[in-house]
Amino acid sequence: MNLRGHAGRIAALTVIGTAIVLPLVIFVLGPNMPPGKRTNAGSSQVHDNTVLLVVMTPFTVFIIVYILYAVFTFRARSGEELRDGPAIHGHLPSQIAWLATTTIAILFLAIFGSAELLASNGSGGGSGPSPLTKPGGSVLPVQVIAQQWEFTYRYPTYGGVETAQLVLPVGRQIAFHVTSLDAIHSFWAYELGVKADANPGVDNVAFVKPKKTGTFQVRCAELCGLWHGYMFDTGRVVGGAQFATWIAQQRQAFTPVQKYLPKYAPSYSPDPEARAG
Numbered sequence: 001m002n003l004r005g006h007a008g009r010i011a012a013l014t015v016i017g018t019a020i021v022l023p024l025v026i027f028v029l030g031p032n033m034p035p036g037k038r039t040n041a042g043s044s045q046v047h048d049n050t051v052l053l054v055v056m057t058p059f060t061v062f063i064i065v066y067i068l069y070a071v072f073t074f075r076a077r078s079g080e081e082l083r084d085g086p087a088i089h090g091h092l093p094s095q096i097a098w099l100a101t102t103t104i105a106i107l108f109l110a111i112f113g114s115a116e117l118l119a120s121n122g123s124g125g126g127s128g129p130s131p132l133t134k135p136g137g138s139v140l141p142v143q144v145i146a147q148q149w150e151f152t153y154r155y156p157t158y159g160g161v162e163t164a165q166l167v168l169p170v171g172r173q174i175a176f177h178v179t180s181l182d183a184i185h186s187f188w189a190y191e192l193g194v195k196a197d198a199n200p201g202v203d204n205v206a207f208v209k210p211k212k213t214g215t216f217q218v219r220c221a222e223l224c225g226l227w228h229g230y231m232f233d234t235g236r237v238v239g240g241a242q243f244a245t246w247i248a249q250q251r252q253a254f255t256p257v258q259k260y261l262p263k264y265a266p267s268y269s270p271d272p273e274a275r276a277g
């Protein structure tokens with residue numbers, strides 16, 4: 001068979017393979033991609049991961065088909081003399097086709113990715129102190145303060161009360177203000193689809209809207225010293241009434257110590273000598 005015959009077969013097998021795999025990617029694999037759909041940021045990431053998979057599917061199928069076709073079609077038969085194939089110097093149509101399709105795919109992903117970041121208010125990633133896009137409506141600010149080796153949380157609209165538990169009301173738009181008191185940490189709430197750098201002196205904003213109640217994991221995702229691996233806790237998304245009760249309890253419990261805390265600020269610069277004891 002000549003070159004054109006082989007190319008035609010590979011193209012046909014790629015089209016058939018893509019037609020089989022693509023529905024599986026869209027309807028089975030895609031919806032189960034991480035991090036799950038428990039928040040608007042999580043849903044947006046699942047959607048984006050599905051689109052990435054859809055774009056890469058025809059390319060992946062083509063490469064697998066090409067390898068398998070070559071293995072079975074161009075193998076040396078028994079008794080056949082082993083020798084190199086003909087030397088090929090350039091093949092303009094396939095060079096143009098490969099460059100054109102991959103360029104279109106990459107440009108599409110670059111534009112799609114940028115648009116998704118803007119449309120989804122940073123999609124759960126830290127957007128810095130002045131995010132380019134902000135969600136409309138009322139926003140509940142929650143400050144995340146990282147330090148070696150724990151997270152604490154401050155609620156500025158509730159008297160700046162600081163607690164060791166992260167509790168969020170369901171259905172409310174949250175603005176995490178992530179900062180650090182010492183080393184560089186990273187606030188990673190996997191099930192919320194939120195991951196934001198915690199840098200000292202920086203107010204890093206990440207938006208999220210929880211859609212379901214339940215618990216979620218909080219981990220430090222930046223190697224931050226000896227007990228980095230111990231720097232985790234479990235947060236909760238609860239109903240609005242339950243949140244109101246909880247925050248009232250926290251305010252009551254922490255009012256006696258409130259006067260020893262610094263006033264609520266976007267970031268803190270603690271005295272190193274005081275920290276050293």
Ligand SMILES: [Cu+2]
Pocket residue numbers: 146147149184185186220221222223224228231
């Ligand atoms: Cu840390």
